Amino acid sequence: MGDMFFSGWPTLLRTLVIGVLAYFNLVVLLRLSGLRTLSKMNAFDLVITVALGSTFATILLNKTVSLAQGSLALALLIALQFLVTWSSVRAGWFRRLVTGEPALLFHHGRLLRGAARTARVTEDEIHSAIRAAGVDALSQVQAVVLETDGSFSVITGRTDEGHSALSDVIAPGAQRVAPGKKA
Template sequence: MTISLIEAVKLIAISVVSFISIVLILRSSGKRTLSKMNAFDFIVTVALGSVLATTIVNYKASFWSGILTFAMLVTLQHVATWLSVRYKSVGSLLKSDPALLYYNDTFQEQAMRKERVDRNELKQAIRKSGYVSFEGISAIILESDGTLTVMSDSEKRQLEKEDFIFIEKQ
């Protein structure tokens, strides 16, 4: 494949213009757009990257529509988070509640089956947080962005089950 000098220069210009547009779009929408708080945020971030890549590679066919698509996705994300902060019903529609998978030395079997998580995955989560045994663990929670939070015993002393108000009813 050959690439002429004009094309090379054009490609540089295209990259610079798209880079600047993307920075402006993201900056105007705020940090929240790229934070990974629920299941959907990460997917949208990857989709943004994919749109940007296609826009630059196929700049002849789709440059401005690419930038517009990028702006559209960012706007939709912005509106969705804006609504979910203001209206509870929108928030619970967009985000699932965290689920308690292990508490008080017992596996919450029903919740584990419902969320399709097995015991080995809980062990892995414990090891990843640097603990070695279920003994020191008070609770394991599946968060709405799909990560597992491991809470150690020292936190248990201040927390009783009633304190886990953010956990959906089992």
């Protein structure tokens, strides 16, 4: 029962030393991997973040995992994320596979109920996003988009023909939103 509360100074010293070394190792690996690793998260990034945290905890608390093994595991996870993001930048089909696509939820004053239902977003959440953007009239809203990181983008005003920020957003039951066209 004594081990449950205190298993000795060597165990605490190991946790302290390994914790400091693993922490600095993780910071260096994250800095080497670039800013993309620390950007807003989509679903894939969340999985990597949770896996990094779990691996870090295992390094700290599991006596059978050496610092070298843990460092290799951290480096492997970061390298895999780098490979996936590198591939995502170069291949659109791969990016869509990993991160999904933004969803058009509100377009030209009209709530797209089917898209909202598919994205599991309520009308209240859309209205909240519009208010958070500082807009008080729905007629001012050109579009509300659920981005791949879970955030909402609220677009107000008119856009120039051919220069729409909605060109990469798919309207429900349609092709991509063409610049200057209604979904």
